[in-house]
Amino acid sequence: MxxxxxxxxxxxxxxxxxxxxxxxxxxxxxxxxxxxxxxxxxxxxxxxxxxxxxxxxxxxxxxxxxxxxxxxxxxxxxxxxxxxxxxxxxxxxxxxxxxxxxxxxxxxxxxxxxxxxxxxxxxxxxxxxxxxxxxxxxxxxxxxxxxxxxxxxxxxxxxxxxxxxxxxxxxxxxxxxxxxxxxxxxxxxxxxxxxxxATASDPVPAARRAKSRLADGLPSTPGVYEFVSSTGEVLYVGSAVDLRRRVRSYFTAAERRTRVAQMLDTTVDVRVIPTPTEVEARVRELRLIDELDPVVNRHSRHPRRRPWLRLAGGAQPRLVSTTLLGTEEVSCAVGPFASRSALRDAQRAAESVLRLRSWDGHGAAGLAPQQEPAQQAELARRALSGECDVVAAPLLERVAALAAAERFEEAGLWTARLRSFLEASRRAEAVRPLLACPHLVAARRREGGGWELVAVRWGRLAGSAVTPPGADPRPAVTALRSTAQAVQRPERVGQATSVEETLLLAEWVLEDGARLVEVGAEDPAAEAVGAQMDVCAALTWPVGAAARHQRVLRAEG
The missing domain is CATH 3.30.420.10 (Ribonuclease H-like superfamily/Ribonuclease H)
Structure with missing residues (x-):
């Protein structure tokens, strides 16, 4: 048990x-x-x-x-x-x-x-x-x-x-x-x-189980851990709420991943970096994976190379993929995509509605008629800026028509393409507010009392702190503001930090349970009221946001 x-x-x-x-x-x-x-x-x-x-x-x-x-x-x-x-x-x-x-x-x-x-x-x-x-x-x-x-x-x-x-x-x-x-x-x-x-009777090799002693002496706090080989190479990076408990779990039968098990057999040391909060541990994990490129980490590798879909200028509007997106362009782009194939699916979904390419005419029900380039460009800007219904509504009509005609395979294909577009739109909606925000402090109540605080600047974690149960959190907010890392406004997405970090922070900062304590400039006293209102306006979601289409987003691929 x-x-x-x-x-x-x-x-x-x-x-x-x-x-x-x-x-x-x-x-x-x-x-x-x-x-x-x-x-x-x-x-x-x-x-x-x-x-x-x-x-x-x-x-x-x-x-x-x-x-x-x-x-x-x-x-x-x-x-x-x-x-x-x-x-x-x-x-x-x-x-x-x-x-x-x-x-x-x-x-x-x-x-x-x-x-x-x-x-x-x-x-x-x-x-x-x-x-x-x-x-x-x-x-x-x-x-x-x-x-x-x-x-x-x-x-x-x-x-x-x-x-x-x-x-x-x-x-x-x-x-x-x-x-x-x-x-x-x-x-x-x-x-x-x-x-x-719980796993003592499981068939774990004795030599591997004995290595659980590498966890002895580790703190029971949040943090990042690194499995290290005899040559000093970092093989694997992870994060944990409780470092000692998580590291020990690798040396039991609970660990079933073949690559990780092979890694454990060559591990000779475990290094840790304790952090005040779990969210900082997860951010540090992402940064270390990006920096060290450990051989066993499959996820979160090369986050800065992930593509976006944006509207290209010119006489004839068209959608193009890019890994170099300016911070001013993120308001009219969707992404990042986990793969090129996901981007291609989303691009085809959008282009089929926006009529940015010639099509074979099969299953054209529910799609917009051909329009002038200026009208096409405006419609594309709306679709890429948060009005997902521009693409979703016609495609859902098309899927319904195909299903009614018992063309289920085609209906499933277009549903999958729409899902790729909506998932990318949802990620873009999440990162836009933080990428446009010079300074933000958010707080969440801790389970045992007190608060967790994080400071985010231009989409990057600038610092975190915790307060003890019953203590006034305001002095901690002031201290966090003054000690948080200074972050220069980036010129392109991924320059200050990876989008994956910004997505993680958006999940923590903007979801239910978090409270926004400060929003605006690093020095609130120097922030004009109008500028503060602009930043607060960015922390909202459009009416036609991707989250409206949960049925498509949750459907099996």
Missing amino acids: QPAFEQMGLALSEVSFVVVDLETTGGAPGAHAITEIGAVRVRAGQVLSEMGTLVNPGAVIPPQITLLTGITNAMVAGAPMVAQALERFLGWAGLDEPGTVLVAHNARFDVGHLRAAARELGLRWPEPVVVDTLALARRAWSRAEVPNHRLATLSSFVGSPTRPTHRALDDARATVDVLHAALEELATLGVTHVEDL
């Missing part, structure tokens, strides 16, 4: 293990099956407390079960009923307390009975982190070392002073010794934290 969020990164020496064993009637899990509960709480190898009780199941114990366990109907006649015993166990165990893990040998049986009984009796089951010593033992010791992985065999193998007797508390004590021996064995394979337990 996956560990709870607050327990990720918790060292096993800090964990309270509640080791439990049940005896039952042999019947199906539920409120009338449990005949005995035994449990031991341990931490750092030391027994903290024990609990044991017989349980009246409210049902007859079959003779064969009595023969196995020694528990008779007479023995449980005066014992607590299942509801009372289970309430006592849950109160003692504290399974919803941070840092507590439930352990059993063949946990599916014991935990299944506990969960089913709690559900049937209307008791709250806390869904704790569960560790199965049977699975751990199978990973720790092969059949060449032990003939089987039964509790009696394992307890003898590890030298436990307690022999399992099919009585709950004795079996729980034996399970404690098996747990400690298995964890000691698996520690050499890098199983040292709670999150490692």
